Amino acid sequence: MMGSDHMHRRWSNLRKVLERSGPFCRPDFEPSTETLQFLLDNCKILVIGAGGLGCELLKDLGLMGFRQIHVIDMDTIELSNLNRQFLFRHKDIGSSKAEVAAKFINSRIPGCNVISHCCKIQDKAEDFYRQFHIVICGLDSIIARRWINGMLLSLLVYEDGELDRSSVIPMIDGGTEGFKGNVRVILPGLTACIECTLDLYPPQVTYPLCTIANTPRLPEHCIEYVKVIQWPKENPFECAIDGDDPQHINWIYEKSIERAAQFGIQGLTYRLVQGVVKNIIPAVASTNAVIAAACATEAFKLASSCSASLNNYMVLNDVDGIYTYTYEAEKKEDCVACSQVPKEIEINNPKFKLNDLIEFLCEKPDLQMKNPGLTAYINGKNKTLYMQTVASIEERTRENLTKTLVELGLRNGSEINVADITTPSTIVLKLKFVYCNSDM
Amino acid sequence: MASPAPKSPEQSERNRKYDRQLRLWGDHGQAALEGAHVCIINATALGTEILKSLVLPGIGAFTIVDGKKVTSEDIGANFFLETDSVGKSRAQIATQMLLELNSDVRGDYIDEEPDQILYNSPDFFNNFTVVVATCLVEKSLVLLSQRLWELNIPLIVCRTIGFIAYMRIQVKEHMVVETHPDNEVPDLRLDKPFETLKKHVDSVNLDELSFKDHSHVPYLIVLYKFLEKWILSKRELPKSYNEKSQLKQMIREGIRRDENDTSNSEENFEEAVKAVNTCIGRTEIPENVMNILNNDQCINLTAKSSSFWIIAKAVRDFVENEGGGLLPLKGTLPDMTADTEKYITLQQIYHKQAIADAEAVWRRTLQLLRQLGKSSDSIPERDVKLFCRHALNIYVAKGTCIADEYDSKIFDASNIVQCLENPESMMVYYVILRGIEKFQTEYNSYPGEFDDQVEPDIVKLKVCITKLLNEWGCGPLVKDDYVHEFCRFGGAELHSVSAFLGGLAAQEVIKFVTNQYKPVHNTFIYDAVTSNSGTFFF
Numbered sequence A: 001m002m003g004s005d006h007m008h009r010r011w012s013n014l015r016k017v018l019e020r021s022g023p024f025c026r027p028d029f030e031p032s033t034e035t036l037q038f039l040l041d042n043c044k045i046l047v048i049g050a051g052g053l054g055c056e057l058l059k060d061l062g063l064m065g066f067r068q069i070h071v072i073d074m075d076t077i078e079l080s081n082l083n084r085q086f087l088f089r090h091k092d093i094g095s096s097k098a099e100v101a102a103k104f105i106n107s108r109i110p111g112c113n114v115i116s117h118c119c120k121i122q123d124k125a126e127d128f129y130r131q132f133h134i135v136i137c138g139l140d141s142i143i144a145r146r147w148i149n150g151m152l153l154s155l156l157v158y159e160d161g162e163l164d165r166s167s168v169i170p171m172i173d174g175g176t177e178g179f180k181g182n183v184r185v186i187l188p189g190l191t192a193c194i195e196c197t198l199d200l201y202p203p204q205v206t207y208p209l210c211t212i213a214n215t216p217r218l219p220e221h222c223i224e225y226v227k228v229i230q231w232p233k234e235n236p237f238e239c240a241i242d243g244d245d246p247q248h249i250n251w252i253y254e255k256s257i258e259r260a261a262q263f264g265i266q267g268l269t270y271r272l273v274q275g276v277v278k279n280i281i282p283a284v285a286s287t288n289a290v291i292a293a294a295c296a297t298e299a300f301k302l303a304s305s306c307s308a309s310l311n312n313y314m315v316l317n318d319v320d321g322i323y324t325y326t327y328e329a330e331k332k333e334d335c336v337a338c339s340q341v342p343k344e345i346e347i348n349n350p351k352f353k354l355n356d357l358i359e360f361l362c363e364k365p366d367l368q369m370k371n372p373g374l375t376a377y378i379n380g381k382n383k384t385l386y387m388q389t390v391a392s393i394e395e396r397t398r399e400n401l402t403k404t405l406v407e408l409g410l411r412n413g414s415e416i417n418v419a420d421i422t423t424p425s426t427i428v429l430k431l432k433f434v435y436c437n438s439d440m
Numbered sequence B: 001m002a003s004p005a006p007k008s009p010e011q012s013e014r015n016r017k018y019d020r021q022l023r024l025w026g027d028h029g030q031a032a033l034e035g036a037h038v039c040i041i042n043a044t045a046l047g048t049e050i051l052k053s054l055v056l057p058g059i060g061a062f063t064i065v066d067g068k069k070v071t072s073e074d075i076g077a078n079f080f081l082e083t084d085s086v087g088k089s090r091a092q093i094a095t096q097m098l099l100e101l102n103s104d105v106r107g108d109y110i111d112e113e114p115d116q117i118l119y120n121s122p123d124f125f126n127n128f129t130v131v132v133a134t135c136l137v138e139k140s141l142v143l144l145s146q147r148l149w150e151l152n153i154p155l156i157v158c159r160t161i162g163f164i165a166y167m168r169i170q171v172k173e174h175m176v177v178e179t180h181p182d183n184e185v186p187d188l189r190l191d192k193p194f195e196t197l198k199k200h201v202d203s204v205n206l207d208e209l210s211f212k213d214h215s216h217v218p219y220l221i222v223l224y225k226f227l228e229k230w231i232l233s234k235r236e237l238p239k240s241y242n243e244k245s246q247l248k249q250m251i252r253e254g255i256r257r258d259e260n261d262t263s264n265s266e267e268n269f270e271e272a273v274k275a276v277n278t279c280i281g282r283t284e285i286p287e288n289v290m291n292i293l294n295n296d297q298c299i300n301l302t303a304k305s306s307s308f309w310i311i312a313k314a315v316r317d318f319v320e321n322e323g324g325g326l327l328p329l330k331g332t333l334p335d336m337t338a339d340t341e342k343y344i345t346l347q348q349i350y351h352k353q354a355i356a357d358a359e360a361v362w363r364r365t366l367q368l369l370r371q372l373g374k375s376s377d378s379i380p381e382r383d384v385k386l387f388c389r390h391a392l393n394i395y396v397a398k399g400t401c402i403a404d405e406y407d408s409k410i411f412d413a414s415n416i417v418q419c420l421e422n423p424e425s426m427m428v429y430y431v432i433l434r435g436i437e438k439f440q441t442e443y444n445s446y447p448g449e450f451d452d453q454v455e456p457d458i459v460k461l462k463v464c465i466t467k468l469l470n471e472w473g474c475g476p477l478v479k480d481d482y483v484h485e486f487c488r489f490g491g492a493e494l495h496s497v498s499a500f501l502g503g504l505a506a507q508e509v510i511k512f513v514t515n516q517y518k519p520v521h522n523t524f525i526y527d528a529v530t531s532n533s534g535t536f537f538f
C-alpha cells in the first residue's frame, strides 16, 4: 500500500508539469524526473511566521512536493488565532506556533520534514539563513520583513562588482489585511527589494497629542488619551499595558467610556478599545489562503523552473468582485539596502543638529527607521554619536543630540554608519553639505 | 468617584475566537454565516479548500456530496485526506477531517454521485443557502444549473487545471445593502442643505470669531460659507478644474495669520481647500441606485416581494415626498480639525437628520406592509435603518443561467469573438476549458491525462474546440500553444492553484450568505503563471 507505486501516483499531478515540457516553460527548464526528486530531497525552504499565512504556507508547500522545510516563529497560540490558523486546536492554546504547526504537517503529510524554531528571526545568524534555497515570509510586521530583506542582501557575494548569482536567495513575501493582500517575488540584488519600495507601506495612523489631550472628537481619541496619558499617570497595575490582559483592557475601556461621556462622543465599544490598544488588523481565513497559495506557487515555479515567475508584485482585493493587479516594482538606484552605493543625505542648514538627523531618518518615507544608533569615523577615531538602545551609552551620548553636525566634527562627505532594528547590517550614509559657507 | 464606571461587557469565547473577522462583517454578518447551510459537490482538493475557509470562520453547516473512493492521487493534492484513507469514501473522510477544524460547525455527507441525486431525489437541493460544485462533467453541470436556477439558490462552479483556475457564479438576482466600498464619498449636502444644517451654519459668522475659534471651525462650515458666496455670484456649483481652483484660492485668502508666528496656518482651512475636490459635487441619486428604485420589482410590489424590494419602495416613496428628490441622509461625518464642541454639535445635526429620515422610511415601510397584507414585524426596523445608512451604495446583480451557455441556440458568442481579438485576453482559457469539457464527454478522460497520449490529444482537443467555435458561429482558434499547454497539464490539479481559487470561492460564498460585498459578476479566470486574472460576463 505504501510502496513506491503509491508514491509514484501520489505525486502524479506534480509530475505532469515537471516531467513534460510545454510552450510556456522557462528556457532553462528540462523536463525530467530529477526535478521532483530535488524538491522532495534537497530543496530547503524557510517559512517565516507560523500564523495565518504560515499555516497555509506549510500545507501548500508540503503538497507541492517540498519536504525540507524550516519554520520560525516566536509566538504562542491564542484563541483569536483559531478562526484562520487551521493547524491549531483549542487544546494548543499557549503552545509554540512553530512547534505545533510543524508537528501537524509532519503527521498529516508522510515524508514531510518540517523543523521548527521557536525564536526571533534576529536570534539566527548568517549561517542559518545561508542554507536555504528560498525564503518565504508570512509576517504582519514590517520591521521583521525589512530585517530579513537586509539579511538576504548581506549574504550576497560580489566579485569585482559583479554579483555572484549563486549567492542570491529568492525571497517571496505575502501580506494580508482583511480582504486585501499582496504577493511579491524578490531576487535580492537583482530586483526591487523591500527597502526599494518602502513608501508602499503607509505610516501608522497616529493622532496628534494636542487633539487627544484637548479637542477629542472620535472614540479613538479617547482611547489614545487613556493609553498614552492616563495609564502612565495612574499606573493602575504597576506595569506597562498588556493588550492580552483582559483586566488592562477593561480598565482602559472604562476610563475611555468616562472620557467619551464627558465630551459627548459616541460609538465607543469594547471591540474598538481592543482594536486600538492592540493595533488589531482584521483577518479572515480566505484571504490568507489565497495569498499563501500564490506564494507557494511562486516557490514551486522558482524551485523547478517549470514556469516563469511573477514579475514581481501582485495585489488582490475581493471586496468588489475579485480584482488583481500585477506590476513590476522598480529597483531603486540609490536604495540604502541593495544599491551598493552609500546613500547621500543633503544637509542644507548649518544649524542642523544630530537630533534633526535622527528625526529625519525616522520620518523619511524611504528610510522609516525606528531607533537608529549612529557612529562615525572622526579624526581617525570611531566615535559613537548616539545610541538609544543601550542605556549606559544613551546616557553618555545624549548631550550630542543638541549639537550641530559640524560641532560633532562631521564634514561634507563624512560617512555615518547607522544601525537600526529594521536591518541586520550597518547602513552607510554620506553627508552632503549643500549650503554655501567658506568656513566649513 | 462621582459615578461608578460602567461595567465592561463580558467577552464571550465565541466573540474572542471570531474577533478578527467580526471586525469585517459584524455580528449580524456572523449570525448570517452561522445560519447558513452550504452544499459542496465533490471533495476534490479544491472542494475541501473551499470548505476549509468556510468551516474556520464558523459556517452553520455543510454537506458533501461525493460518490468517489479516495485514491493515491487524491492524497497527493488534498490536505483533508490521509494515507490510510485510500479506498474509503472520499465524502466521509473529508467530512470527518474538516469537522476537526471547528466544533461550532455541523457537517454531513452523501456517499453518492451527484448525477444519481439529481435524477433520483431532485428535492435534495431545496434547502441549501449556496451550492458549490467542483469537477463536474458537462451533463451534470447543466442539470444542476437548471435545478438551482428554478430554486433561486446561488451556484458556484469551480475548476482548476494545471496553472489555470476558473469560477462561474450563477444567481438569478442578488441584492446587497452593505457593499463596503473602499472609497466612500461623504454625504454632506453642502449644495442642498437640510433645514437644521442651514440654520446652524447661518448662526456662525466667521468674521466675528476670535482667532482661536476661527481656527477650530470644522472645515465643513468653512466650505459651506465659501460655497454659498460662490453660488451667490456664479449661480451654480464650481465644476471645472479652473473653477475649483478659484474656489480654493478664495478659501486660502480667508486664512487668518497669526501676527506673532507667520509660519502658522489654519489647519481647518487647509482641510477645506483639500476637500474641494471630494466634497463639492451635486448631491443627487447615483445612476445605479436610481435604476434600482425604478426597477419594476420596486415599483410593483407583490405579496411575494422580498424585504429588500419593500424597503427600496419605501425609500422611493420617501425620495418622492419628504426627501425632496434625495435619498435618506447617511448621517456620518468624516473627522476634521475642530474643537470638540463644534465638531460634536455638527455631528449631532447630521445624526439627528439621518434618524428622522430613517424614521420616515420606516413609517412608509409599515404602510407598504399593511397594503401587502403582511404583518408589521415581517421587516425589523433595524433592517430599514441599515438600508437607509447604505442607500447610496446598494447593489443589485441580475445573473444568467449556466445551462444557457451550453445551448448554442441561445448562447451569444459575440462577446467571445470580440475578446479573442485581443491577444492578451484571458478569454482563450474559457474557450479551451469549454473544449476540454467536450473532450471529457467524448473520451471520458482529460486531454493529456495519459503520458503516451499527449501528442494525439492535442489534435483531438483542437477538433473539440473547433467544433465548439463552429456551433457559436466563430472562426477557428489560432492559439495552438495554449491547447498544447493544457494537454501538458493533463487535468492535473496543483494544490496551490486549488488553494488559491478555494479561498476566493469561499469568500464568494460568504458574500452570498452575509449579503455583504459585491460578488464576482459572473465569471473569473486566473493564470497562476503570470498572476493575471480577468472577469467576464456570460
Ligand SMILES: [Zn+2]
Residues within 6 Å of the ligand: A192, A193, A194, A195, A196, A197, A331, A332, A335, A336, A337, A338, A339
Ligand atoms: Zn533595494
